[in-house]
Structure formats: C-alpha cells, structure tokens
Amino acid sequence: MSASQLETVRNTSSHSPPRRLTDGQFALLLLLPGGALLLGVVLYPLVAALVAAFFEQSLVVPGRTFVGLQNIVDVLTGDFPRLLGQTLVFTVGTTIFPFVIGFALALALNTRIRGAKVLRGLMLIPWLVPGVVVSFLWMWIFNANYGVLNALLETLGLVDGAVPWLAQPGTAMTAVIVAKTWQSFPWMMVMLLAGLQTVPRELHEAAEMDGAGTVRRFFSITLPQVKGIVGLVLLLELIWNFQHFDIIYVLTGGGPAGSTQTFATAVYETAFHGFDLGHAGALGLLWMVLLMGLVVVYIRFSEKGEAK
Amino acid sequence: MSALTPTRTPAPGTPSDSDAADAAAPRRRAVRRSPLRSERRGVRIAAWSTVVVFGGFALAPVYWLLATALTPRDQVFAYPPRLFPATPTLNAFAALASNEQLFVYLRNSLLVSVLTAVLSVLVSAYMGYSFSKFRYRGRRSLMYFVLASQMFPQALLLVTLYSLFSAYGLLNTYTALVLSFTTFTLPLCVWMLKGFFDTIPDELIEAARVDGASRLRIIHSIVLPLSAPGLIAAGLFAFVRGWNDFIFALTLAGPEKQTLPPGLVNTFVGEASTAWPELMAASLVVSLPVAIAFIALQKYLVGGLTAGAVKG
Numbered sequence: 001m002s003a004s005q006l007e008t009v010r011n012t013s014s015h016s017p018p019r020r021l022t023d024g025q026f027a028l029l030l031l032l033p034g035g036a037l038l039l040g041v042v043l044y045p046l047v048a049a050l051v052a053a054f055f056e057q058s059l060v061v062p063g064r065t066f067v068g069l070q071n072i073v074d075v076l077t078g079d080f081p082r083l084l085g086q087t088l089v090f091t092v093g094t095t096i097f098p099f100v101i102g103f104a105l106a107l108a109l110n111t112r113i114r115g116a117k118v119l120r121g122l123m124l125i126p127w128l129v130p131g132v133v134v135s136f137l138w139m140w141i142f143n144a145n146y147g148v149l150n151a152l153l154e155t156l157g158l159v160d161g162a163v164p165w166l167a168q169p170g171t172a173m174t175a176v177i178v179a180k181t182w183q184s185f186p187w188m189m190v191m192l193l194a195g196l197q198t199v200p201r202e203l204h205e206a207a208e209m210d211g212a213g214t215v216r217r218f219f220s221i222t223l224p225q226v227k228g229i230v231g232l233v234l235l236l237e238l239i240w241n242f243q244h245f246d247i248i249y250v251l252t253g254g255g256p257a258g259s260t261q262t263f264a265t266a267v268y269e270t271a272f273h274g275f276d277l278g279h280a281g282a283l284g285l286l287w288m289v290l291l292m293g294l295v296v297v298y299i300r301f302s303e304k305g306e307a308k
Numbered sequence: 309m310s311a312l313t314p315t316r317t318p319a320p321g322t323p324s325d326s327d328a329a330d331a332a333a334p335r336r337r338a339v340r341r342s343p344l345r346s347e348r349r350g351v352r353i354a355a356w357s358t359v360v361v362f363g364g365f366a367l368a369p370v371y372w373l374l375a376t377a378l379t380p381r382d383q384v385f386a387y388p389p390r391l392f393p394a395t396p397t398l399n400a401f402a403a404l405a406s407n408e409q410l411f412v413y414l415r416n417s418l419l420v421s422v423l424t425a426v427l428s429v430l431v432s433a434y435m436g437y438s439f440s441k442f443r444y445r446g447r448r449s450l451m452y453f454v455l456a457s458q459m460f461p462q463a464l465l466l467v468t469l470y471s472l473f474s475a476y477g478l479l480n481t482y483t484a485l486v487l488s489f490t491t492f493t494l495p496l497c498v499w500m501l502k503g504f505f506d507t508i509p510d511e512l513i514e515a516a517r518v519d520g521a522s523r524l525r526i527i528h529s530i531v532l533p534l535s536a537p538g539l540i541a542a543g544l545f546a547f548v549r550g551w552n553d554f555i556f557a558l559t560l561a562g563p564e565k566q567t568l569p570p571g572l573v574n575t576f577v578g579e580a581s582t583a584w585p586e587l588m589a590a591s592l593v594v595s596l597p598v599a600i601a602f603i604a605l606q607k608y609l610v611g612g613l614t615a616g617a618v619k620g
Contacts, residue, residue, distance in 0.1 A: 045464075246555065
C-alpha cells in the first residue's frame with residue numbers, strides 16, 4: 001500500500017479522524033505488548049542466566065562474586081565432554097530414527113494403499129499424547145520386573161530374566177531414544193507426507209513411461225522435490241532434541257550414573273538441585289553457543305524458503 | 309474406473325482425492341501396458357510391510373496403555389503380563405475420580421492453559437499484524453528473533469525466571485505459569501497469525517481506510533473477524549502447548565497451583581509400587597483434550613507444525 005496515496009485520501013476525506021501517528025509508528029505501537037513480554041520473559045532471563053556464568057552465585061542465597069572464566073574452565077575440564085557426547089547421541093538418535101520411520105511411512109502412505117487416511121490418523125496418536133504420558137507409558141513397558149518388553153523378549157528367548165532397561169547405564173540411553181522416537185516419528189511422517197503430496201504425479205508417470213524404475217524415480221524425482229522439507233524437518237528436530245528435557249527427566253532423571261544426562265537435564269540439576277547458578281550458567285553458555293549454530297542455519301534456511 | 313487401473317490401489321470404489329490423478333487419466337492406458345507391473349506389486353508389498361512393522365511400533369504401546377488402564381490392580385503385577393486383561397474393569401478410573409488432588413491439578417491445567425491461550429492470541433494478533441501489513445526497518449530481524457526465541461532452552465530461561473518470580477513473590481501463582489508459558493506460545497502464535505493476516509488482501513484494508521476507518525478500527529472490525537479461524541487455531545495450539553508443559557509448572561509451582569503433567573509425576577512416579585492402571589488411566593484422561601484439539605485443528609496441522617506449534 002502506498003503511503004502518499006493514503007495521505008491524499010486522508011487530506012480530502014472529511015470523515016477521516018485526525019491522525020498523528022505515521023504508519024511506522026503505529027506498527028511499532030502494535031509490537032509493544034508482545035515485545036515487552038518477550039523482553040521480560042525471554043530475552044532478559046536468557047541474558048541474565050548467561051551472565052551468571054561469570055559469577056559465583058546461588059539460587060537460594062542472595063549476592064554474588066565475580067569469578068571471571070573460572071566456571072567455564074571448571075565445566076570444560078569437568079562434565080562438558082561427557083555431556084556433549086551424550087547430548088549428541090540423544091539428539092542424533094532421536095532425529096535419525098524418527099526420520100527413517102517417518103519417511104518410510106510417508107512413502108508407504110503416499111502410494112495410496114487402502115485406508116491410507118485412517119492409517120495416517122492412527123499413526124498420529126503417539127504424538128498427540130503429552131510428553132509425560134510418553135514417559136509413563138515407556139516407563140511401564142521398560143519396567144524390569146513386570147514390563148511387557150521383558151516378557152515378550154523372554155518368550156522369544158532373547159533375554160534371560162529381568163533386564164532393567166532404564167536402570168543400567170548400558171541400555172538407559174537406548175531406551176530413552178526409543179521412547180522419544182516413538183513420540184517424534186508421526187510429526188516427521190505428517191510433514192514428509194505433505195511434502196510428497198506436492199510432487200506432481202505427472203512427473204512420475206512420464207518417467208515411468210520412459211522406463212524409469214521405482215528406485216530410479218525415487219532418487220531422480222521424489223528426493224529432489226522434497227529436499228526442502230527434508231532439510232526443514234531434520235533441522236527442527238535437531239534443534240528441539242538438542243534441548244529436550246521432559247522425557248529424559250521423567251524416565252531416568254539423567255541417570256543411572258549420569259548416563260542419560262544431557263545439557264538440558266544437567267543445567268536443570270545444577271541450578272535447581274545443586275543451587276549453583278554459576279556453573280549452570282557456564283554450562284548454559286556453552287550449550288547456547290552450540291544451539292545457536294543450529295538456529296542460525298535454520299533461520300537462513302527459512303529465509304531462503306520465504307524468498308522463493 | 310479404479311478397478312481397471314493398476315496404477316493405483318486396485319480396490320474398487322477407493323475414493324480418488326487428487327485432481328492430478330484424474331487429470332492424468334488419459335495416460336493410464338499406456339501405463340497399464342508398461343512392463344513395470346510386477347515391480348508395482350513389489351512397491352505395494354513394500355508399502356504394506358512398512359505400515360505393518362512401523363504401525364505396530366506406533367500402536368502396540370497405545371494398546372498396552374489401554375489394556376493396562378483396564379486391568380485390575382492385583383493382576384497388573386502378574387508375570388508374564390496378560391496381553392488381554394482377563395477381567396477388564398474401570399476401577400482405575402473410579403480411583404482417579406476419588407482423588408481430590410487430581411481435580412486440583414485438572415482445574416489448574418484448564419485455567420492456566422486457557423489463560424495462556426487467550427493472552428498469547430491477544431498479544432500476538434497485534435504483533436503478527438504489524439509484521440504482516442507494515443514495512444519498517446528491522447522488521448525481518450525482529451521476526452526472526454521471535455522465531456528463534458522459542459528455540460532458546462527452557463531449562464536456561466527457567467533459571468532466571470525462577471529468581472525473577474521469586475523476587476516479585478510470584479512463585480506458586482497462576483501468573484508465573486501463564487507468563488512462563490508465553491515464552492513458547494507467543495512466538496508460535498505470532499508466526500501463525502502473521503501467516504493468516506498475509507492472506508487478507510491489502511485492498512480490503514486500503515478500502516476501509518479510504519472510508520475513513522482508523523487503523524485500530526480496521527484491525528478490530530475487519531482483520532480480526534476475518535481471521536477468526538486463524539485466531540482459534542493459534543489459540544488451540546497455544547492451549548495444547550500449555551497443557552503439555554512439564555518443566556515450568558514442575559519448577560515454578562507447588563501442589564496447589566501445579567498442572568497435571570508435573571502433578572501426575574508427583575502423584576504416581578517414585579512410589580514403592582506404582583499404581584500402573586491408575587497412571588495409565590490418568591494418562592488417557594490427560595491426553596484427551598489434546599486429542600480433541602487436534603481433531604479440530606486437522607486443517608491447520610502442517611502449517612502450524614512448521615511454525616513450531618508442537619515440538620516433535
């Protein structure tokens with residue numbers, strides 16, 4: 001809309017109330033309530049939490065002492081390498097597995113097998129339930145003594161006796177990844193299916209007439225066409241999983257022996273069980289740096305998408 | 309017609325929901341003679357195998373949730389567990405109904421999620437409108453800051469939010485929960501609503517201005533009513549996200565003000581012998597509003613998902 005045009009209209013219209021604000025000022029005014037809220041509950045808290053990295057500061061005792069980089073050095077020489085490794089295992093695992101399952105299902109449903117719509121609806125159920133419910137359910141399935149998984153595996157002769165999936169360091173991370181995968185794959189499926197449905201059928205039919213087989217068509221037609229949405233879902237999943245908290249916290253609380261601790265649970269523990277804001281902030285600072293790398297890639301990606 | 313065309317599923321009467329497929333009808337004859345027929349059968353088998361295997365992974369746990377909720381408490385610790393409850397019962401649900409604390413959590417959940425949704429939609433509508441219909445310096449940077457702000461780690465925000473609310477005496481209040489929930493609902497609603505406002509033609513707004521309507525009046529009597537479905541969708545997504553929150557309500561509120569997710573953890577988890585049928589029944593109850601909201605939201609699902617409506 002053209003401002004000069006409106007200016008003319010405004011001056012000639014007798015009904016027009018006097019306007020003192022320019023469009024730009026009005027637009028800024030509209031931003032105020034939301035902006036103030038974001039400033040108060042997002043930006044300030046984030047900055048303050050990160051600034052705490054340079055202080056010795058407690059959650060419960062007022063006052064703080066500047067300690068420079070001491071907290072960061074502590075963290076880097078302490079838990080950081082292990083947490084980074086575990087966070088990466090969790091993040092990559094809970095991105096790759098849901099992606100593979102989601103993509104396979106999207107491709108299957110996209111062949112328009114009978115009842116595809118009903119199946120799609122049913123497969124969404126895991127993702128409709130709140131995160132804590134996912135945790136409760138898998139806690140019960142993985143239960144060492146009465147869990148249905150041990151019962152099934154024992155019937156098949158695969159395990160011998162009660163395997164404490166969530167209570168031994170060797171299996172806990174895998175179990176947590178399975179639970180998170182179960183929750184995440186439907187989202188991947190819906191997004192990828194939506195992407196697949198935008199691929200023009202004519203392209204496939206033409207290629208088929210030229211003698212291109214299914215595999216060939218998948219790599220030369222389908223994949224290039226859904227490349228954008230694949231990138232988008234992978235990036236978003238990586239960002240979310242990199243900071244996922246709920247399922248890990250409820251299923252294992254980061255245990256046993258810290259084997260499922262990630263940045264999210266470690267920052268929480270340090271701040272709210274150890275009351276140590278300095279080290280929580282230091283960990284958070286390193287965490288944010290890594291996370292922001294992903295977020296920047298995501299924003300570049302969305303901008304590219306919007307420009308198209 | 310579909311019975312004659314092996315290009316698609318051979319089921320007679322299968323509804324065809326794609327215009328593209330119908331438009332391609334004349335080409336079908338050529339396709340039918342193609343030598344790839346056996347391969348197509350292979351594809352169908354592969355598709356069904358995928359659905360059976362991963363569908364099993366998706367739905368077996370759901371079945372187990374239902375079955376456990378219907379199992380009498382004394383049978384749930386039988387080993388090996390029975391795949392079908394021998395004497396299904398609704399006792400677990402009855403036990404829930406007699407637990408008064410759960411109703412406190414339920415009331416808190418409803419109240420906080422509704423308030424969060426209303427506040428988020430209200431504030432986001434103005435912000436989204438500003439992003440959608442005005443052009444100014446820093447607009448894009450601000451928009452992407454809003455988008456990025458929902459990706460800041462909650463555990464980290466919580467560290468300061470806790471101290472902040474504590475300093476203002478807001479710990480264990482609905483205010484603290486609603487304000488902390490807006491950290492993730494506001495960015496989502498702003499982006500969703502911006503998308504809705506983008507579809508309102510500028511000509512309409514210009515025409516109203518020519519008629520002498522003030523800019524605020526245009527928002528309130530033209531833009532918002534036209535975007536009613538969008539406002540409702542954004543509100544429902546915000547409701548669901550608030551309903552599902554765990555970490556903020558766990559930390560910022562005690563039992564009197566806590567919502568269902570942390571409430572259920574505190575009630576059931578960590579006891580010597582967890583009341584599994586009751587926990588599974590409670591899980592069903594807490595999932596119900598989300599399921600209903602999503603059925604209502606089907607149309608907006610994919611758009612809302614990219615805006616970060618539901619974390620995968």
